[in-house]
Amino acid sequence: MKGVLLKDLYIAKSNILVTVVSLVVLGFGLSFLLETSALLVLAPVAATTSVFISITSDAGSKWNKNVITMPVSRSQIIGEKFAFYIILAVLGIAAALIPCGILALFSFDITIGSLCLYGSIGLSTTLLAGSISLPCAYQFDAEKSQIVFMMSFMASTGIITALVLLTNLFIPVKDNILLAFHIILVIALITFFLSYRISVKVYQKSDIT
Amino acid sequence: MNNALTISGLTKTYKDFVLDKVSFTVPNGSIVGLIGENGAGKSTTINASLGLIQKEAGTVSILGRKELDNETKEQIGVVFDGSNYPEILSPAKLNRVMRNIYHTWDEQTYMRLLKNFSLPQDKQIKQFSKGMKMKLAISIALSHHSKLLILDEATSGLDPVVRDDILDMLLDFVQDEEHSILVSSHITSDLEKIADYIVFIHKGQVVFSKPKDELTEQYGIIKCGASQFDALDKSDIIMYRKMDYEWQILISGRDKMQKKYPKAMIIPATIDEIMLLYVKGEKQ
Numbered sequence: 001m002k003g004v005l006l007k008d009l010y011i012a013k014s015n016i017l018v019t020v021v022s023l024v025v026l027g028f029g030l031s032f033l034l035e036t037s038a039l040l041v042l043a044p045v046a047a048t049t050s051v052f053i054s055i056t057s058d059a060g061s062k063w064n065k066n067v068i069t070m071p072v073s074r075s076q077i078i079g080e081k082f083a084f085y086i087i088l089a090v091l092g093i094a095a096a097l098i099p100c101g102i103l104a105l106f107s108f109d110i111t112i113g114s115l116c117l118y119g120s121i122g123l124s125t126t127l128l129a130g131s132i133s134l135p136c137a138y139q140f141d142a143e144k145s146q147i148v149f150m151m152s153f154m155a156s157t158g159i160i161t162a163l164v165l166l167t168n169l170f171i172p173v174k175d176n177i178l179l180a181f182h183i184i185l186v187i188a189l190i191t192f193f194l195s196y197r198i199s200v201k202v203y204q205k206s207d208i209t
Numbered sequence: 210m211n212n213a214l215t216i217s218g219l220t221k222t223y224k225d226f227v228l229d230k231v232s233f234t235v236p237n238g239s240i241v242g243l244i245g246e247n248g249a250g251k252s253t254t255i256n257a258s259l260g261l262i263q264k265e266a267g268t269v270s271i272l273g274r275k276e277l278d279n280e281t282k283e284q285i286g287v288v289f290d291g292s293n294y295p296e297i298l299s300p301a302k303l304n305r306v307m308r309n310i311y312h313t314w315d316e317q318t319y320m321r322l323l324k325n326f327s328l329p330q331d332k333q334i335k336q337f338s339k340g341m342k343m344k345l346a347i348s349i350a351l352s353h354h355s356k357l358l359i360l361d362e363a364t365s366g367l368d369p370v371v372r373d374d375i376l377d378m379l380l381d382f383v384q385d386e387e388h389s390i391l392v393s394s395h396i397t398s399d400l401e402k403i404a405d406y407i408v409f410i411h412k413g414q415v416v417f418s419k420p421k422d423e424l425t426e427q428y429g430i431i432k433c434g435a436s437q438f439d440a441l442d443k444s445d446i447i448m449y450r451k452m453d454y455e456w457q458i459l460i461s462g463r464d465k466m467q468k469k470y471p472k473a474m475i476i477p478a479t480i481d482e483i484m485l486l487y488v489k490g491e492k493q
Contacts, residue, residue: 003308003309004306006309007295007298011298060296063294065261065293066293070282071283072310073279
């Protein structure tokens, strides 16, 4: 799996670099307009676009047909894409934390609480979107996958809104906002794991030509 | 003799095509050529053997193992039509990727092959010609101590010089008796040069699986007119085809037939002609 991950890093390298630099620059730029920690909502979403660059490249070169003949199992192929997605999401968060950390040193209003809240929202949105778009990337062609990828973020925002409303039935969200979004993050993590398991099962039976 | 690949009763059904109980073997130390027209089932056979598509029935044994696990895949080199490697990568980057995929990856062999084929290490694959891409794919297939090479239309679309380079490399590979090759190709002249056995697939079925020498030495074509055709013993005819001004009849046992029909003009049949007569001809 290490080799396949390395291949994806090579493919997405320039895109990852541009995203990380943009997030850092955007972080400083945003500080004059709104709370810099809000960048944590956008950062993992922006960073994970590189996964779809690698998926498009795989489809273009028919890499998936080739890699199955190598000592890499189908579950490892799927597992690598999901792992790559998580790595990029975490990298996005890390990139966004750079301006937040620096600005915090200069007494900008950045608290641990706001970082946790926006980080949870960003990661939840990204994981839920990935739960939808990653399995579809192995079922549809590259063009349809990109459409699904874009729509998955809208869908994940809708799901989060629904989860907030649902949580509000049991816990008043306004008073426990951090707890509510941590619950949503846990749900998103479970969904992402289930999506991975389902993708592996479906891919095991798929014909790759 | 042990077989590197044994395919038995391989079946796969599509809406408009059936791969019907395909069976043949690739003996150790040999080159087996898989021939057939477009859509005959060559790629389906290879894809099903490699686990790319789910087979409905039949068994595939590769290097003595019925299960295609990672350990077995370490010993198989596969080359498809097209390079199937991300075009943004260079051969040097692919080296680092493959080093982390194959436990048996041999960097020295890979670099030597790149040098032999005059492939630049740091140029992106997208800047390579088709011939260069195929050479790269073959270099990768040969750089992890493969015992079985499977090539699916790997030489199609290449110029004769590049094809000749690749054929030489394949012949060199089977000098080791533990090495074997299954190669599917439209270019039967290539297979005539290198193959030990020919497997002919037509409409999803194996028509024959024979040693190449038997085909080229035993099979012949009688070219004659209608009266001569009528005079032939019909049990001697494998396939026949009526052309504009003559009949072409595929027979086997050329010498025997020449004695039986001393006036007939019997010419040796090429693999191309045998395939054409089976595909376009009629059975008596």
